[in-house]
Amino acid sequence: MGYLVEMGLLLTVSYDGTNYCGWQDQRNGKTVQEVLNNAAGKVFNCKMTSLGASRTDAGVHALGQRIHFILSKPNVIPIGKIPLVINGYLPDDIRIIAATEVSDNFHPINEVKSKTYRYTICNTRFANPILRNYTAHVGRPLDTVKMTDAVRYFIGEHDFAAFCATGTSVTSTVRTIYQLEVARQGDVIEITISGNGFLYNMVRIIAGTLVNVGISKIRPDDIVGIIVSRERIRAGKTMPPQGLALLEIVY
Numbered sequence: 001m002g003y004l005v006e007m008g009l010l011l012t013v014s015y016d017g018t019n020y021c022g023w024q025d026q027r028n029g030k031t032v033q034e035v036l037n038n039a040a041g042k043v044f045n046c047k048m049t050s051l052g053a054s055r056t057d058a059g060v061h062a063l064g065q066r067i068h069f070i071l072s073k074p075n076v077i078p079i080g081k082i083p084l085v086i087n088g089y090l091p092d093d094i095r096i097i098a099a100t101e102v103s104d105n106f107h108p109i110n111e112v113k114s115k116t117y118r119y120t121i122c123n124t125r126f127a128n129p130i131l132r133n134y135t136a137h138v139g140r141p142l143d144t145v146k147m148t149d150a151v152r153y154f155i156g157e158h159d160f161a162a163f164c165a166t167g168t169s170v171t172s173t174v175r176t177i178y179q180l181e182v183a184r185q186g187d188v189i190e191i192t193i194s195g196n197g198f199l200y201n202m203v204r205i206i207a208g209t210l211v212n213v214g215i216s217k218i219r220p221d222d223i224v225g226i227i228v229s230r231e232r233i234r235a236g237k238t239m240p241p242q243g244l245a246l247l248e249i250v251y
Helices: 032-044 079-087 144-151 202-214 222-229
Strands: 007-015 050-052 061-071 094-102 114-122 156-159 174-185 188-195 244-250
Touching: 007 032, 007 079, 032 050, 032 061, 032 079, 032 094, 079 094, 114 202, 144 174, 144 188, 144 202, 174 202, 188 202, 202 222, 202 244
Parallel strands: 061 244
Antiparallel strands: 007 061, 007 094, 050 061, 114 188, 114 244, 156 174, 174 188
């Protein structure tokens, strides 16, 4: 027996963003959203449109992106089997890993409680070609003790205008960071950050600012002045997209 018309689906999606022009549909090239919509349309035999919880840029990856579909016709596929069925129409760099039925008025962006990202750095003299699509390379030695000391200044609610891409139009640049950690394993450094939301390029700019701390270009406590200034020029550079991955979105 099928579901009634107008059934909401919330899917959890993982993807390697290397070969895509980002998440959101655009005319300039292939996107993750376009490929997912086409695959779902083949499964449900109708035109499908989706809304993603987070817009990832070209080259950025995801382990836990969330997307919302509205089915405009009855569905006869058990919820638990929807990932398996749609995955059969997807390339091997995109996979649906979970599916949940949600109410008709569910909104995948407005109802987000937290998002978690990870930025990964390969800290070697020469770049590792095997890791080139999943890490950013920093050739100078990074002091992770100093970087860890700096993270405490980001925690809490702040105006993060200094960590937002220039020209971005948003109602407010105030965001809350719940957790920020720096961890090293061998030559790989992972910066993991959770918050109630992030401005455009905010995570990549925070990573660039922490790199400045790690190379002793700025002191850990300089973060306070950068935040207060609200001046983009005082923060670090925007790190490359391939080091960024969306880990989790919590509702």
